[in-house]
Amino acid sequence: MQLSDRITGLFLAGLGLAAAWGGSRLPAVPGQDVGPAAFPMVIGGGLVLCGVMIAFGIGHSFEVPDEDAETGFRFRDLRVLVPPGLLLFYVLAVERLGFMLTAFFIVGTAAVALGARPRLALPLAVGAPIFIHAVFAKLLRVPLADGILPALW
Amino acid sequence: MQDLFEGVRLVLAWDVLIAVLASAIYGLVVGSLPGLSATMATALLVPVTFYLSPIAAIATIITASAMAIFSGDIPGCLLRIPGTPASAAYTDEAYAMTRKGQAELALGAGLWFSAIGGIVGTISLVLMAPLLAEMALSFSTYEYFWLAFLGLMCATLVARSSPIKAIASMLLGLLFACIGMENPAGTPRFVFGITDLLGGIEPIPALVGVFAVSEVMRAMVTPEPPKLPDRKFGSILAGQWALTKKYQWPMWRGNIVGIIIGVLPGAGADMAAWVSYAMSKKWSKEPEKFGTGHVEGLVEAGASNNASLASGWVPALLFGIPGDTITAIAIGVLYMKGLNPGPTLFTERASSMYALYIIFVLANIIMIPLGILMIRLASKILKAPRSAVMPVIILLCAVGSYATGANLFSVLLVGVFGIVGYVMERNGYPVAALVLGIVMGSMVEQNFVTSLIKSDGSPLPFVERPVSAVLASLTLGALLWSAVVWVFNRARRLKATAAAR
Numbered sequence: 001m002q003l004s005d006r007i008t009g010l011f012l013a014g015l016g017l018a019a020a021w022g023g024s025r026l027p028a029v030p031g032q033d034v035g036p037a038a039f040p041m042v043i044g045g046g047l048v049l050c051g052v053m054i055a056f057g058i059g060h061s062f063e064v065p066d067e068d069a070e071t072g073f074r075f076r077d078l079r080v081l082v083p084p085g086l087l088l089f090y091v092l093a094v095e096r097l098g099f100m101l102t103a104f105f106i107v108g109t110a111a112v113a114l115g116a117r118p119r120l121a122l123p124l125a126v127g128a129p130i131f132i133h134a135v136f137a138k139l140l141r142v143p144l145a146d147g148i149l150p151a152l153w
Numbered sequence: 154m155q156d157l158f159e160g161v162r163l164v165l166a167w168d169v170l171i172a173v174l175a176s177a178i179y180g181l182v183v184g185s186l187p188g189l190s191a192t193m194a195t196a197l198l199v200p201v202t203f204y205l206s207p208i209a210a211i212a213t214i215i216t217a218s219a220m221a222i223f224s225g226d227i228p229g230c231l232l233r234i235p236g237t238p239a240s241a242a243y244t245d246e247a248y249a250m251t252r253k254g255q256a257e258l259a260l261g262a263g264l265w266f267s268a269i270g271g272i273v274g275t276i277s278l279v280l281m282a283p284l285l286a287e288m289a290l291s292f293s294t295y296e297y298f299w300l301a302f303l304g305l306m307c308a309t310l311v312a313r314s315s316p317i318k319a320i321a322s323m324l325l326g327l328l329f330a331c332i333g334m335e336n337p338a339g340t341p342r343f344v345f346g347i348t349d350l351l352g353g354i355e356p357i358p359a360l361v362g363v364f365a366v367s368e369v370m371r372a373m374v375t376p377e378p379p380k381l382p383d384r385k386f387g388s389i390l391a392g393q394w395a396l397t398k399k400y401q402w403p404m405w406r407g408n409i410v411g412i413i414i415g416v417l418p419g420a421g422a423d424m425a426a427w428v429s430y431a432m433s434k435k436w437s438k439e440p441e442k443f444g445t446g447h448v449e450g451l452v453e454a455g456a457s458n459n460a461s462l463a464s465g466w467v468p469a470l471l472f473g474i475p476g477d478t479i480t481a482i483a484i485g486v487l488y489m490k491g492l493n494p495g496p497t498l499f500t501e502r503a504s505s506m507y508a509l510y511i512i513f514v515l516a517n518i519i520m521i522p523l524g525i526l527m528i529r530l531a532s533k534i535l536k537a538p539r540s541a542v543m544p545v546i547i548l549l550c551a552v553g554s555y556a557t558g559a560n561l562f563s564v565l566l567v568g569v570f571g572i573v574g575y576v577m578e579r580n581g582y583p584v585a586a587l588v589l590g591i592v593m594g595s596m597v598e599q600n601f602v603t604s605l606i607k608s609d610g611s612p613l614p615f616v617e618r619p620v621s622a623v624l625a626s627l628t629l630g631a632l633l634w635s636a637v638v639w640v641f642n643r644a645r646r647l648k649a650t651a652a653a654r
Contacts, residue, residue, distance in 0.1 A: 019343075087568035
């Protein structure tokens with residue numbers, strides 16, 4: 001997901017403007033000159049300034065080029081979205097399915113996405129959730145959801 | 154003296170000793186796996202520290218980070234892939250030594266001088282912190298504001314990236330810190346009607362997201378590192394004493410530079426290693442040997458990165474300002490365990506401070522036998538395929554962030570920060586500056602707004618007191634330094650193009 005400095009710079013400048021505008025609309029504290037608006041406005045202003053400078057390529061000469069910088073978009077690059085997607089799945093599914101099943105799915109999918117063969121992915125997807133459940137739920141008493149497949153202990 | 158004995162008693166508790174040993178093994182393994190940094194190892198430990206006693210919790214952070222910084226040298230030396238960013242400075246040198254058949258000497262130097270650096274860094278912490286604590290007792294909000302601001306500026310100054318992008322990252326972190334009601338006025342800001350955001354963005358999900366999830370995302374699209382062939386090692390520590398005597402001066406220079414960089418708020422072990430390696434080459438009697446497998450740079454930079462780890466705790470313990478990303482995590486743990494950072498920590502909780510010093514020394518001593526064991530087992534551990542390690546990491550990210558508050562919203566935040574961290578890194582925005590912005594946001598704002606209210610909007614009181622004037626000039630110097638370097642470089646380039654024509 002390599003974007004040009006112009007795009008990231010303008011995005012930051014836009015974000016800074018939105019922050020400063022959002023900050024300026026915050027209610028003032030009665031009897032005080034400095035309220036909750038001051039800090040977001042200062043930061044917003046700074047972001048606008050930095051964003052514009054980045055968009056114009058100022059400071060680019062300091063950067064160390066990325067060795068494995070990708071060129072162009074490939075469909076398989078979408079795999080980068082697997083880890084955050086799995087975390088979203090955890091949030092949506094863990095209370096209904098329970099920790100064991102959700103974790104089985106997460107570990108299995110991540111392993112396959114990283115190129116693991118079934119003979120590695122399957123035992124890992126079964127073993128890792130049991131181990132992590134034992135550490136977190138038993139040793140550390142973290143309330144992990146049981147769902148439809150409670151742990152055997 | 155009584156505090157010292159009490160400190161020893163605290164450390165000798167069985168739960169602390171088990172925590173030290175377990176986190177040492179954990180740190181050594183995680184640090185040695187390429188892509189898993191010392192910061193990530195520490196961030197993933199935080200949920201576990203919730204359930205430990207205060208001293209055991211701090212012991213896990215200290216031990217795991219020290220071990221991870223050393224064991225990052227192992228894959229660097231054997232595979233030319235640094236295990237942690239702190240080893241990147243001298244990876245080529247160490248690998249060149251391996252190719253010359255001197256792997257034992259390179260790994261032994263990494264281990265021996267890391268341990269020495271760690272112990273010298275600890276001595277600096279013991280000597281410096283109480284002295285500075287007395288001075289810090291007289292600090293007002295103005296000094297704290299400038300200190301926090303200086304910390305943020307240092308983080309941008311030392312980033313190996315465009316300083317403007319580093320400042321933008323830091324500002325983005327401060328903007329994230331604005332979310333919620335944790336501001337001097339208690340007004341909900343930027344919550345967009347989401348009640349989970351009212352409490353603000355916790356640093357832990359942000360840290361886990363930008364350091365761990367983004368690394369798993371990166372692993373999805375980069376090729377797997379090569380496997381380490383089986384090999385038998387000779388004696389690891391043979392010849393280290395001779396090296397210590399031969400390179401005594403570079404070793405001390407590395408220690409001192411590491412300590413200074415560690416104390417600077419915001420600059421950490423990786424910067425210490427880069428600066429020390431560069432200095433070693435510059436001042437060496439044999440600079441032509443650098444890059445061909447010469448141990449001198451390893452001695453200096455290896456000592457430097459571990460020395461900076463201990464001294465990084467000075468601003469963290471005294472002011473609650475992180476010396477690096479690891480102490481940024483440690484500060485959260487200190488607050489959670491009732492050891493609130495501040496100068497009074499050294500007067501009111503002196504025994505806890507002694508315990509902390511003892512743990513530092515202990516961690517650096519056990520590093521030697523455990524490190525030798527780790528080097529001997531490295532070829533087995535480094536065989537673990539990435540497709541087996543990364544899925545467990547992503548599950549740990551989910552469970553760990555959930556454990557910090559039994560709240561699923563934290564897991565969602567981890568995912569969001571994973572994407573933010575990944576996109577930022579791909580585009581040259583340093584994520585360490587973002588994290589420091591998030592961690593220090595409320596402190597900067599609190600002191601900024603309180604100072605503004607006290608001064609009635611006038612900027613003069615910000616620089617009237619002598620210490621605040623010095624801190625202000627250092628901060629502005631840090632800000633202007635990048636601009637001066639940029640103008641200088643640009644002028645030189647324009648001159649060169651004109652000459653070429």
